Amino acid sequence: MAIRELTLAHAGERDLSKLAEYQAIGGYKALAKARKMKPEAVVEQLLASNLRGRGGAGFPMGRKASFLAKGTGKPTYLCVNADESEPGTFKDREIMLLNPHRLIEGCLVTAHAIESQNVFIYLRGEYLDVFEVMRRALEDARKAGLMGDVTIVLHRGAGAYICGEESALLESLEGKRGQPRPRPPFPAVSGLYGSPTLINNVQTIATVPVIVEKGGEWYAKIGPEPSPGTVVFSLSGNVERPGNYELLLGSGLRELIYDLGGGIPDGRELKAIIPGGSSTTVMTPDQLDTDLDFNSVAEAGSQLGAAAVIVIDDRACMVQLALRSTQFYMHESCGKCTPCREGTRWMVQLLQKLEDGRAEQSELDLLLSVCDRVLGKCLCALGDFAAGPVVEYVRNFRDEFQRHIDEGGCPFGGESSLEGTFAPVDQHTHAPVAEVPA
Amino acid sequence: MNLDAIAAIATEYPERQSAILPALRLAQEEHGGWLPPEAIREVADALDLAPAQVEAVASFYDMLHLAPVGKHMVEVCTNLSCALVGAQQVLQAFEEQLGVAPGETSEDGRFTLRAIECAGGCGRAVVVVVDERYREPVRPEDVPGIVEELKRGD
Numbered sequence: 001m002a003i004r005e006l007t008l009a010h011a012g013e014r015d016l017s018k019l020a021e022y023q024a025i026g027g028y029k030a031l032a033k034a035r036k037m038k039p040e041a042v043v044e045q046l047l048a049s050n051l052r053g054r055g056g057a058g059f060p061m062g063r064k065a066s067f068l069a070k071g072t073g074k075p076t077y078l079c080v081n082a083d084e085s086e087p088g089t090f091k092d093r094e095i096m097l098l099n100p101h102r103l104i105e106g107c108l109v110t111a112h113a114i115e116s117q118n119v120f121i122y123l124r125g126e127y128l129d130v131f132e133v134m135r136r137a138l139e140d141a142r143k144a145g146l147m148g149d150v151t152i153v154l155h156r157g158a159g160a161y162i163c164g165e166e167s168a169l170l171e172s173l174e175g176k177r178g179q180p181r182p183r184p185p186f187p188a189v190s191g192l193y194g195s196p197t198l199i200n201n202v203q204t205i206a207t208v209p210v211i212v213e214k215g216g217e218w219y220a221k222i223g224p225e226p227s228p229g230t231v232v233f234s235l236s237g238n239v240e241r242p243g244n245y246e247l248l249l250g251s252g253l254r255e256l257i258y259d260l261g262g263g264i265p266d267g268r269e270l271k272a273i274i275p276g277g278s279s280t281t282v283m284t285p286d287q288l289d290t291d292l293d294f295n296s297v298a299e300a301g302s303q304l305g306a307a308a309v310i311v312i313d314d315r316a317c318m319v320q321l322a323l324r325s326t327q328f329y330m331h332e333s334c335g336k337c338t339p340c341r342e343g344t345r346w347m348v349q350l351l352q353k354l355e356d357g358r359a360e361q362s363e364l365d366l367l368l369s370v371c372d373r374v375l376g377k378c379l380c381a382l383g384d385f386a387a388g389p390v391v392e393y394v395r396n397f398r399d400e401f402q403r404h405i406d407e408g409g410c411p412f413g414g415e416s417s418l419e420g421t422f423a424p425v426d427q428h429t430h431a432p433v434a435e436v437p438a
Numbered sequence: 439m440n441l442d443a444i445a446a447i448a449t450e451y452p453e454r455q456s457a458i459l460p461a462l463r464l465a466q467e468e469h470g471g472w473l474p475p476e477a478i479r480e481v482a483d484a485l486d487l488a489p490a491q492v493e494a495v496a497s498f499y500d501m502l503h504l505a506p507v508g509k510h511m512v513e514v515c516t517n518l519s520c521a522l523v524g525a526q527q528v529l530q531a532f533e534e535q536l537g538v539a540p541g542e543t544s545e546d547g548r549f550t551l552r553a554i555e556c557a558g559g560c561g562r563a564v565v566v567v568v569d570e571r572y573r574e575p576v577r578p579e580d581v582p583g584i585v586e587e588l589k590r591g592d
């Protein structure tokens with residue numbers, strides 16, 4: 001399997017956070033090239049590249065850029081989603097730490113393409129190290145006269161997963177509670193301060209320079225046709241060599257875990273794989289031959305999401321895993337709509353009962369019925385992120401769930417790797433709600 | 439409270455309300471790591487907004503604290519990737535060394551211990567964040583040394 005570094009090219013050998021080093025590898029040449037092109041011509045290249053968004057949904061970036069409302073008399077904004085908080089993901093942090101100028105160059109090229117003078121990078125609040133690196137890089141780019149008429153504001157979040165959802169991000173950036181907006185209108189028409197706004201993930205924007213440099217057609221030809229290019233895969237969990245690996249889309253799941261990742265430590269068995277962050281649905285070892293691209297993972301019944309592969313070995317109790325994961329979504333729920341706010345809480349209570357061995361048979365069905373009432377019925381995708389995986393944990397590990405009922409307790413008898421997992425439930429104040437009878 | 443700094447931040451945005459988060463962060467730093475009611479009022483005054491509006495925002499975000507916190511904040515990620523490789527044992531080691539439960543502050547006001555959600559360092563699990571600085575990876579046996587270092591630095 002080929003490691004193919006575009007976003008992270010040379011980041012292993014050189015300190016690319018230094019402007020001179022970045023320029024030494026051809027940095028900011030794409031910007032110079034783009035600025036000689038008409039904005040529409042740059043958008044054409046993005047369309048031709050078929051670059052799909054790297055933030056989770058995989059929407060073609062060029063198309064999103066071409067949807068932006070024109071002639072509104074309002075400014076057009078570019079917002080970079082650097083709020084990375086999906087459990088299992090740590091790629092944007094590494095891209096920004098190792099190659100901040102690639103992101104800045106991507107911002108400036110994209111700003112030119114969509115004729116925007118105002119870029120906001122919404123940076124996850126906890127990423128202090130990234131903030132320092134990005135601030136320095138921005139200062140250097142400014143001093144070197146690279147910004148033209150564009151300003152880039154580095155805006156720090158303050159701890160809320162939901163602010164990674166694009167409309168919540170806009171609310172937060174406007175100085176409000178980070179709660180998603182109903183759509184339509186979509187951000188391309190009415191986004192930040194009611195103006196046309198393009199929102200893209202860090203990695204998406206950081207991929208733009210290479211597309212301009214080598215051409216959209218070139219990019220469209222590397223990797224599988226429906227989703228070309230490279231992705232930085234974040235590999236974590238029970239694996240020998242966790243870390244970020246930039247690979248061509250369409251690389252094999254087995255190769256990632258076993259060849260690059262070195263397999264499962266301590267002679268344990270692989271039990272389950274979460275392919276795209278904890279909001280994506282679980283896969284099983286018999287699916288190891290799945291190719292890692294948007295369509296292949298979807299055909300296997302899951303989602304590539306943010307390409308965060310979490311490896312789970314046979315020591316983990318899947319009820320505990322489902323519980324811990326759902327606890328996250330419960331308290332990251334912004335509380336705006338009822339199925340998500342109450343449903344996630346109810347799911348947690350039922351999973352806790354199952355884990356404790358207090359659940360009755362009917363409550364396993366009830367759990368699935370609650371999931372069903374959340375799926376597709378919420379204002380933003382967080383509801384689905386919570387419920388979708390639970391349905392699949394139950395479907396793929398039904399026997400294990402059943403044993404919790406039959407044996408009146410956890411069959412792992414305190415030996416699960418996740419025994420005693422502690423969720424920071426009571427520290428969050430997003431969604432003050434009453435107890436739900438379970 | 440540094441009104442000039444807040445005014446300068448506000449000029450970066452088309453609308454001044456956008457400066458609430460950076461302003462609250464600044465206010466929190468100046469008020470010993472949390473936001474007492476007067477800090478909320480100061481931010482509201484500086485940005486010409488209602489205090490209730492500022493408090494509504496402050497109460498939404500995990501990194502903004504509306505109650506006092508310890509001089510040092512020790513946070514242990516307990517989400518999936520960290521939990522799979524022993525976050526529970528790391529958290530427990532901190533509980534023992536600091537003598538506080540997660541979510542609590544030690545009686546002498548020196549340490550607040552928190553469990554947190556995925557910190558974005560899953561490839562170097564278990565991730566511990568001490569006063570906003572990431573330590574990764576941390577094993578249970580590293581914990582006494584970290585606590586010792588913090589106590590010595592005070």
Ligand SMILES: Cc1cc2nc3c(=O)[nH]c(=O)nc-3n(C[C@H](O)[C@H](O)[C@H](O)COP(=O)(O)O)c2cc1C
Pocket residue numbers: 052053054055056057058059061081082083084085086161162163164165166167199200201202204205380381382385
């Ligand atoms: C609950 C939730 C959290 C999200 N978090 C992030 C995030 O942290 N980073 C990100 O890029 N996209 C995140 N997204 C996806 C964004 O809404 C949006 O689709 C993305 O930023 C678009 O960029 P892209 O097209 O370049 O992928 C999240 C979506 C939801 C529903």
Ligand code: SF4
Pocket residue numbers: 162179180332333334335336337338340341378379380381382383
């Ligand atoms: S689905 Fe959940 S997070 Fe999304 S708007 Fe509704 S309550 Fe908020």
Ligand code: FES
Pocket residue numbers: 087088089515516517518519520521555556557558559560563565
């Ligand atoms: S799960 Fe701990 S840093 Fe991601």
